[in-house]
Amino acid sequence: MTSSPHDDFKDLYDRITWGAIAMLALLGLLVLRAWYLQVVEGDTYRELAETNRVRVVSVLPQRGLIFDRHGRLLVNNTPGFTAYVVAEDAPSPLDPLIERLAGYLGLPEEDIRERIEGQRMARPFTPIPIKSHLTLKEVALIEAHRLDLPGVKIEVEAQRNYPLGTWASHLLGYVSEVSATQRSTTEFEGLPLGMQVGQYGAELAYDAILRGQPGEKGVEVDALGHERRVVSHIRPAQGDDLYLTIDADVQRAAEDALEGKAGVVVALDPTTGDVIAMVSHPDFDPNVLSGALTTSRWAELIADPGRPLNNRAIQGQYPPGSTFKIVVATAALERRIVTPRSETTCNGGKFFGNRVFRDWKAGGHGIVDLHRALVESCDVYFYELGDRVGVDAIAEFARAFGLGEPTGIALPSEKKGLIPSTEWKLASRREPWYPGETLSVAIGQGYVSVTPLQLATMIGTVATGGARHPPRYVREIRHRDGTVVVPETIPAEHLTVSAKTFAVLREALKGVVVEQHGTGGAARSSITQIAGKTGTAQVASLAASSRKGRPAHLEDHAWFVAFAPLDTPRIAVTVLVEHGGHGGSAAAPIAKQVIETYLGAQPQPSPSPVAARDRGSAGAPG
């Protein structure tokens, strides 16, 4: 018997009913899920929705300004144009855009691609800075091709400006965008992308003070990153201003005097350690480094044999030459090995062991005492002295004068130089000290090396009669609200050297400049009494006979260390002219010029940095 239609319909009805129930269950499931999202998790999602549409954009602060000791502007900010790419708005693939940008901005395509690729995934809506300090031509090119450059925008921003160009560049330093490496250090942690931070010199050392506090802007944006309205705004806090101890006029005099030469001028106030001037040549233009620097230009700077990025004042390590005789004389007097009257006969050389140590003066100086030995820089006298004092006593006094150790000046990468001793040689060379080596040390050659800043500290210590002030170049920090903070000063070290010894030294150093056979006659000044010591540091140890007519790069380094006025010293100067020949002829006149500028004149109103500031802020960048 077949089933009746009715039976079949009964089955069908059942299945329809079950189907309806299944459908209802499915809908119920969806309602439950909606209930979970909207009611149970509603608050969480509401919060997510807020953060989704409100983007926090960093507002970069104005960097603090830098002034000299008289309040003359050295570093400021000027408005400039920066090109940005917003990755999210840029077309994909990026190639045509990058190609165009590279053409308009004169940047290698790889540089641009690297910048964009590095950021687009992590923060697709954050504008990526491509190039700052745009020239007006570059701005015009981009504006004219706006339609072909989706996602590219140009913003006016404050850019670091060094109105004096290469002037004091090693001391001032430069800024550039905070690097990935920097952002991973605690010092620069959490700084927004594209923020300019110090990379060198004072800009780096005082970055935390200069950079200020970035602000935040809450911007309601749509999914394309277009700003709709600003919903919150935390203003950025401007950076504090730095007032340096630098005297712009003295700095300029030193810069001019070293023009075209490789070398260093460091001028200190010996009674405070304040740096009055610090020049290192060759130098660089921080305006170039602080903005539109291209990879190729950077490579060029790095490869430059003149090493313009090297601050020779604190990083150059040179044999001090005869300037070191001040140290040896002090050690000899203090250890009572000689009296000022002790004499020796110089006939042009000293036999020691199986070799001859020559004097710089072929015929010799005849009979010399300590005074004459310093004034005329007799080497034979100091060979004798060194041999009797011994290398360890020399090292002890050298360190007391601050040589062979970093001075602690607030500049990055200061070098320490080297003051040899028997202990040092055993530890580093695994060899005993040979007495003959002491003779070289006694005239500032051999293993001895110092930085120009250390020598400036040394001569300053002689000037004050034993007070060694650690050098510093920041006089005060001024907050925007007008409050002034004076950086804590490190108290001076007082040398345990008798006043009598200093009196002998001062008399001799005066003689260097004023006496007939003094090696520093070129520093004789009509307006003040200058005391100093010349030095000539051998670059290569060549026999005296072959010294004539050698190539310039083997020429000796010329030193002159000086202070003035003799009785109430206010300035101590170290001059180094690389391959300049004799200290007396190459370095002493520069020292005189610097000292006379400082002591002889009121601050010059023009052409001073003040005038330069007007020039810098009025003109458009580029």
Next chain:
Amino acid sequence: MRQVRSRLGSLDWQVLAAIACIVALGVASIYSATAHQAGRPSPLYLKQLAWIGIGLVVLIAVALVDYHALARRAYVAYAAIVVLLVVVLAIGRVGMGAQRWISLGVIDVQPSELAKLVLIVALARYCADKTVKGGLGPSQLGPPLLLALVPIVLILKQPDLGTGLSLLAISLAMILLVGIRYQSIILLSLAGLMIFPFAWNVFWNSLRGYQRDRLLTFVNPSSDPLGSGYHVIQSKIAVGSGGFWGKGFLGSTQSQLKFLPEGHTDFIFAVFAEEWGFVGVLVLFALYGFVLYWIMETAYKSKDRLGAFLAVGVASMVVFSLVVNIGMTLGIMPVVGVPLLLMSYGGSSTLTVFAALGLVLNVRLRRFMLFY
């Protein structure tokens, strides 16, 4: 006329009112999702209203021609749609990475949408004749499965995963309605298990990269928050932030600010849920539930098997759309492009659902007739 009016019982008017409500909420949501797109030649919500107008005409037209007459022409229509799907693959307009559209001059049509209707009618005709005691045996599964698989394979090839799965769901629902023996289920399962790795391979390889990404990100949405997972995350934020009472009409920050892409088509529910909250969701589900109840009641009260099959086919089509589309906006279904019927913007899907509802009305109008 009196006769016709009396046949349209009060329930039908209520359902038409419910459908009108859903459609109105849909248009409001489309308006909201696209309101910021200023300067468009003609706003999308106006276009949608036009589609709805055409849809009503289609609904009435489909309702008036006796469904038995439609069923008699089902196989011809089926053959025609298969040809059309082949044509689409050959010359169709490529849009959004898939070949789905045929350009008819002024408008582009999506034959795959039409295929849903045709398959419902063709399967209904086939199944209505099969009154097998105890359900379909393994050997009897062949014809209906073949009927279903031909258009499904062609549509998957476009590729249109959503519509293909939709056809599969409709077919399975209708085959289940015929009844199926346990042996068939076991055999189907075994066969399924045996060919699954192979089929999965073919299926997976046929997917485009973005489709694979979507399926992968469904398993782990946070793996690519700005890529394939973006839609789901943004949609959940939109729905969830609506809370209980919603943000009010035009108050949807997520879709207004365009964080939610496709707000007027596949993600229309998220826009609605953000603006109207859980209360609105309840109302919307009540309306959809009511419409489904009406369709299933039609199946139950239909005077013949053909009518019942037609109604269940339409019901399964609507349920599939609800579950997959809303499930996807709620983050419990993978993102496959399935429009939310009666709400999403789109000509083809609007016409299809109105035609399908016309079919149900058709069955309903003739349930008391004693003659075919």
